[in-house]
Amino acid sequence: MTRWPDPDARRRGTLAVLAVVAAWPLLVLAEFKPWQLFDGGNLAVMGGFLAGFLPPSTDPAFLSLLGRATLETLAMATAGTALAWVIAVPFALVMARSLSVSRIGPARGAVAGPVVRGLARGVMMALRAIPEVVWALVIVRALGLGPAAGVLALAITYGGMLGKVYAEILESVDARPARALLEAGSSRCMAFAYGLLPGAAPELVSYTVYRWECAVRASVVMGFVGAGGLGQLMDQSMKMLNGGEASMILATFLLLVLLADGFSAGLRRVLA
Amino acid sequence: MGPGSSSDGVEQGSVTVALLLSGVGVVHPGGRRALESVDLSVAAGERIALIGPSGAGKTTLLRVAGASLRPTEGRVELLGAGPWGLGAGALRRLRARIGAVHQAPPLPPRQRVVTAVLAGRLGQWTVGRALWSLVHPADTEGAHDALDQLGLADRLFDRCDRLSGGQLQRVAVARVLYQRPDLLLADEPVSSLDRATSELLVSRLVAQSESTGAALVASLHAVDLALKWFPRVVGVRAGRVVFDLPAGDVTPALLQALYEGDAVAAVPAPDGVAAATAAAMMCR
Numbered sequence: 108m109t110r111w112p113d114p115d116a117r118r119r120g121t122l123a124v125l126a127v128v129a130a131w132p133l134l135v136l137a138e139f140k141p142w143q144l145f146d147g148g149n150l151a152v153m154g155g156f157l158a159g160f161l162p163p164s165t166d167p168a169f170l171s172l173l174g175r176a177t178l179e180t181l182a183m184a185t186a187g188t189a190l191a192w193v194i195a196v197p198f199a200l201v202m203a204r205s206l207s208v209s210r211i212g213p214a215r216g217a218v219a220g221p222v223v224r225g226l227a228r229g230v231m232m233a234l235r236a237i238p239e240v241v242w243a244l245v246i247v248r249a250l251g252l253g254p255a256a257g258v259l260a261l262a263i264t265y266g267g268m269l270g271k272v273y274a275e276i277l278e279s280v281d282a283r284p285a286r287a288l289l290e291a292g293s294s295r296c297m298a299f300a301y302g303l304l305p306g307a308a309p310e311l312v313s314y315t316v317y318r319w320e321c322a323v324r325a326s327v328v329m330g331f332v333g334a335g336g337l338g339q340l341m342d343q344s345m346k347m348l349n350g351g352e353a354s355m356i357l358a359t360f361l362l363l364v365l366l367a368d369g370f371s372a373g374l375r376r377v378l379a
Numbered sequence: 380m381g382p383g384s385s386s387d388g389v390e391q392g393s394v395t396v397a398l399l400l401s402g403v404g405v406v407h408p409g410g411r412r413a414l415e416s417v418d419l420s421v422a423a424g425e426r427i428a429l430i431g432p433s434g435a436g437k438t439t440l441l442r443v444a445g446a447s448l449r450p451t452e453g454r455v456e457l458l459g460a461g462p463w464g465l466g467a468g469a470l471r472r473l474r475a476r477i478g479a480v481h482q483a484p485p486l487p488p489r490q491r492v493v494t495a496v497l498a499g500r501l502g503q504w505t506v507g508r509a510l511w512s513l514v515h516p517a518d519t520e521g522a523h524d525a526l527d528q529l530g531l532a533d534r535l536f537d538r539c540d541r542l543s544g545g546q547l548q549r550v551a552v553a554r555v556l557y558q559r560p561d562l563l564l565a566d567e568p569v570s571s572l573d574r575a576t577s578e579l580l581v582s583r584l585v586a587q588s589e590s591t592g593a594a595l596v597a598s599l600h601a602v603d604l605a606l607k608w609f610p611r612v613v614g615v616r617a618g619r620v621v622f623d624l625p626a627g628d629v630t631p632a633l634l635q636a637l638y639e640g641d642a643v644a645a646v647p648a649p650d651g652v653a654a655a656t657a658a659a660m661m662c663r
Binding site: 211288291300 | 445446447448463466470471473475476477478479481483485486487488489490494499502504506509510560
């Protein structure tokens with residue numbers, strides 16, 4: 108024991124114990140029994156399933172289909188993320204507390220400010236609470252099969268995610284430059300552009316690219332419900348038990364994720 | 380209240396008032412009182428130094444004067460308007476006429492110097508001009524001239540994180556010169572700088588006030604800088620104005636009483652100003 112015991116030690120210990128106690132029933136509830144994976148019978152079944160994936164299909168007709176589906180998926184993910192960005196940016200600017208003019212003083216409107224921020228937060232929550240695949244299921248009924256439904260579904264859900272995280276990134280960078288600009292009569296948008304953006308840009312960009320990568324993956328699941336792209340192709344291959352085609356599609360995914368990763372790293376380097 | 384608590388020693392005549400505080404008190408949300416019944420009147424073109432021990436309330440006073448903190452009690456009038464009665468648009472336009480230099484320059488490290496300086500006029504520019512200026516500087520000449528006054532013109536296109544602390548503060552001063560405000564506020568603008576840079580910055584702020592007719596209110600740790608550059612000196616202690624006098628009337632006894640018991644500044648020796656100055660400068 109030292110002469111200066113850490114006053115926080117007891118609290119930290121309690122939190123750690125509580126976390127374990129709380130996690131245990133959750134694992135039981137989720138029927139988390141990983142050892143079942145390695146039971147003899149299960150391994151053989153999985154092995155048989157995976158063996159069907161080899162060798163990857165290189166049939167020219169399939170490859171041309173794959174190329175088209177890849178383009179469709181990229182277009183869907185890109186258009187969806189772009190629309191999501193358009194939804195997210197104004198909401199993020201409204202939600203970021205460091206851009207609040209009425210908090211300075213506090214001035215008139217200091218009561219309305221938190222209400223407006225709360226409403227914006229609620230809208231973002233509602234948009235992202237419903238998974239994109241559910242939105243896609245609904246929209247497919249209106250727009251018919253094809254990527255358009257996927258684009259809209261992505262825009263809605265990802266708009267909610269981007270808005271929330273953008274606002275949190277803006278609040279995590281040094282607020283003093285923006286505050287100084289607001290105090291010198293600058294508007295909220297300009298305080299963002301000149302005060303927060305320089306510090307937040309790398310985080311904003313890398314999160315946006317990461318979301319785009321997620322959108323590529325999400326488009327698979329949406330493809331299963333008829334929203335086109337690689338997902339729909341994957342669905343067809345799996346239904347026809349064509350493992351070679353499925354593995355080729357998976358390889359394409361790996362490539363796309365690699366591409367997104369390199370793109371993000373490159374952009375961050377440019378901005379740094 | 381000490382001797383001459385309000386504005387004696389200053390002729391106001393018909394000159395417009397840049398800053399008027401009457402009976403201003405500030406209690407922070409935690410319940411700590413920072414200012415108590417402060418009366419202060421600053422005419423356009425007037426230059427005032429605020430001195431006093433750390434924690435005396437100088438920063439709070441300057442924040443009230445910059446419309447960035449609403450006082451709990453009393454009346455504030457800035458450039459002829461009561462800021463807290465204004466609508467959002469009018470308050471913005473009023474704030475655009477107030478320029479502040481902070482103790483720590485609030486400049487984003489990844490921003491270029493030219494952009495940081497031009498940001499001084501964001502309150503006056505249209506949105507279109509401000510956005511375009513992010514792509515290509517809208518007034519390189521203006522930024523260059525402001526930086527040139529501070530001997531930093533050669534760093535125009537450098538990024539702020541390539542500059543030293545003293546250079547950053549010079550950029551912050553260049554920004555406020557470029558803003559051309561009618562009320563100039565400086566909160567310990569030179570507290571962490573060497574002697575030569577301190578003199579340069581204070582002299583430039585004073586010159587700006589002389590050439591544009593802006594009122595200048597600066598808080599300073601260095602008592603000798605205050606006495607040298609400012610015709611009027613206001614002593615603040617424990618949230619109150621203790622004295623408000625022409626620089627020539629500030630006596631060693633007054634300074635000793637002002638800094639009495641200040642742990643950092645120690646007690647100034649009886650021989651006065653020089654000792655108080657030395658003590659105050661040791662703060663940093």
